[in-house]
Amino acid sequence: MKINDFKLSRRHALKVAGASLVTSTVAGCSKVPETVSSPLSIDGVLPWSNWSGNQVSYPAERARPRNIEGLVKLLQETEGKIRAVGAGHSFSSLVPTDETLLSMARFRGISHINQATKEVTIGAGTRLAALGDDLWENQLGMINMPDINTQALAGAIATSTHGTGQKFGSLSSYVTGLTLVAANGETYNCSALENKDIFDAARCNIGSLGIITDITMQMRDAYYLKERSEMLPIDEAFAKMEELRLAKSHFEAYGLPHANHILLIEFDEVTKQESDAMQGKAVSGDAYETFRTLADVIDTLPFLRGAVMSIAPRTVGVEERYGPWNKIFGNVRDLRFNEMEYTVPAADGLACFREVLNTIKEKNIDVIFPIEFRYVGEDDIWLSQFYQRAGAAISVHNFHDKPYMPYFAEMEAIFDRYQGRPHWGKLHTKTEPEFAALYPQWQAFKKLRQRLDPNRRFINKHLEPIFPV
Ligand SMILES: Cc1cc2nc3c(=O)[nH]c(=O)nc-3n(C[C@H](O)[C@H](O)[C@H](O)COP(=O)(O)OP(=O)(O)OC[C@H]3O[C@@H](n4cnc5c(N)ncnc54)[C@H](O)[C@@H]3O)c2cc1C
Known part of the structure; x- marks a missing residue:
């Protein structure tokens, strides 16, 4: 159900807030059963909503197992559909269920570090x-990171969540082992050497296995980063981007709709000495703050859109930040939005990005939210957007309280022409026939899914047309 179909009244919102308080108090009590019904509710059931608020559902049961035995018992002793939730940061309807919503929030923290191989075992x-400080203390670092760091690890892995840099894969590509409990409670340890088929499927599993x-x-070893952002005229930016793709370990771009500028962000590894020397001296260009201000101005005076979008970017200066990897990666996103992202072959990325920006201008689409452009390295994970294909991931957004589907439909038609693969956690309209054509291992994944979940307990309404059998 979309939020447009259901608006929480202030009274309902207060009830929900009260219920969350009660639920969290109960969750701390040792006598709490593994499965807890919502103590306060609207028509008997408490609503669940994702980060942006475009997905709402009414799970009849909420489960938060304490350990693997509790999880196995839950799977073996209950019937009906179950959907796992991480941090609820997916825009697509992956999580919603009106049956059992399962949180693995109690499976958290680092349980083992192999200092020799630099492999770390982490609760789903x-x-x-929460990983940053612990890894830093152990002089370790994540190889790459997405835009934000609020996702749960299993949630991020489930959709092949990624950062930027063609020399880097998605987070899923750095998984070397995992434990998966199937619908009948059977537990599988998976790696390149053990249950390899499940390993290849489960590293991007959309909660369906x-x-x-x-x-x-x-x-890897802990490291320091320098982040540098610069607003460039559009032609200069495009000329620099192909060069940066090959030369820079991390680099991304934000194209501004109806504007003639692109924000380029480059990340470089630096030494501790360089980072320390720059503390307190970082240059601040305030691109994010400028965008917040111009969004407010255009919201109030929409007829100024063209003028504001062409003038404001020129006021943004160069911005530089230095620090440990976990302090530089992970932005705060306090502007709420909805998002669609497609990954097209890396070699076609810039052409597709240009077409997106040109189409917004030509069709005078009412949007000002920047378009994010990132490169990601290829992997061997069956349903990963980067399966056997290095990609350019292009993301389009609109504010959470603005209509987004007509805009996203225009963009999806462009991405389709470039054989784009949608991000599983973001909005798209694809169903099985299209996915079967996009993913060479589609049938193998389906067969494995049927084996691990023969009664379709992990399939919700969103996944029905994707896995009709
Ligand atoms: C502000 C914002 C910024 C974002 N930035 C990026 C970015 O930079 N790069 C990017 O690639 N994506 C990005 N995303 C998308 C986001 O990373 C993905 O949608 C991710 O899957 C969300 O993680 P989550 O923990 O919230 O998972 P949820 O949305 O809660 O769940 C996602 C999937 O994981 C499954 N799942 C969760 N836990 C388990 C488990 N223990 N076992 C099996 N299945 C499980 C769920 O069933 C569901 O299918 C962003 C999203 C937001 C809101």
């Missing part, structure tokens, strides 16, 4: 942000 419900309890990831 651990938020990415079973419940993941822990994940082992390849890390």
Whole structure:
């Protein structure tokens, strides 16, 4: 159900807030059963909503198992559909269920570090942000990171969540082992050497194979980063981007609709000495603050859109930040939005990006939210957007309280022409026939899915047309 179909009244919102308080108090009590019905409710059931608020559902049951035995018992002793939730940061309807919503939030933290191989075993419900300090203390770092760090690790892995840099894969590509509990409670340890078929499928599983309890990831030595952002005229920016793709370890771009500028962000590894020397001296160009201000101005005076979008970017100066990897990666996103993202072959990325920006201008589409452009390296994960194909991931957004489907439909038609693969956690309209054509291992994934979940317990309404059998 979309939020447009259901608006929470202030009274309902207060009830929900009260209910969350009660639920969290109860969750701390040792006598709480594994499955808890909502104590306060609207018509008997408490609503669940994702980060942007475009997905709402009414789970009849909420489960938060304490350990693997509790999870196995839950799967073996209950019937009906189950959907796992991480941090609820997916825009697509992956999580919503009116049956059992299962949180793995109690499976958190680092359980093992292999200092020799730099592999770290982590509870499935651990938020990415919670990993930073522990890894840093052990002189380790994540190889790459997405835009934000609030996702749960299993949630991020489930959709092949990624950062930027063609020399880097998605987070899923750094998984070296995982434990998955199938619908009948059977537990599988998976790696390149053990249950390899499940390993190749489960590293991007969209919650459709079973419940993941822990994940082992390849890390590297801790490192320091310099982030540099610069607003460039559009032609200069496009000329620089192909060069940057090959030369820079991390680099991304934000194209401004109806404007003649692109924001380029480059990340470089630096030494501790360089980073320390720059503390307190970083240059601030305030691109994010400028965008917030111009969004407010255009919201109030929409007829100024063209003028504001062409003048404001020129006021943004160069911005530089230095610090440990976990302090530089992970932005705060306090402007709420909805998003569609497609990955097209890396070689076609710039042409597709140009077409997106030109189409917005030519069709005078009412949007000002920047278009994000990133490169990601290829992997061997069956349903990953980057399966056997290095990609350019292009993301279009609109504010959470603005209509987004007509805009996204225009953009999806462009992405389709470039054989784009949608991000599983973001909005798209694809169903099985299209996915079967986009993913060479589609049938193998389907067969494995049927084996691990023969009664379709992990299939919700969103996944029905994707896995009709
Ligand atoms: C502000 C914002 C910024 C974002 N930035 C990026 C970005 O930079 N790069 C990018 O690639 N994506 C990005 N995303 C998308 C986001 O990373 C993905 O949608 C991710 O899957 C969300 O993680 P989550 O923990 O919230 O998972 P949820 O949305 O809660 O769940 C996602 C999927 O994981 C499954 N799942 C969760 N836990 C388990 C488990 N233990 N076992 C089995 N299945 C499980 C769920 O069933 C569901 O299918 C962003 C989203 C937002 C809102």
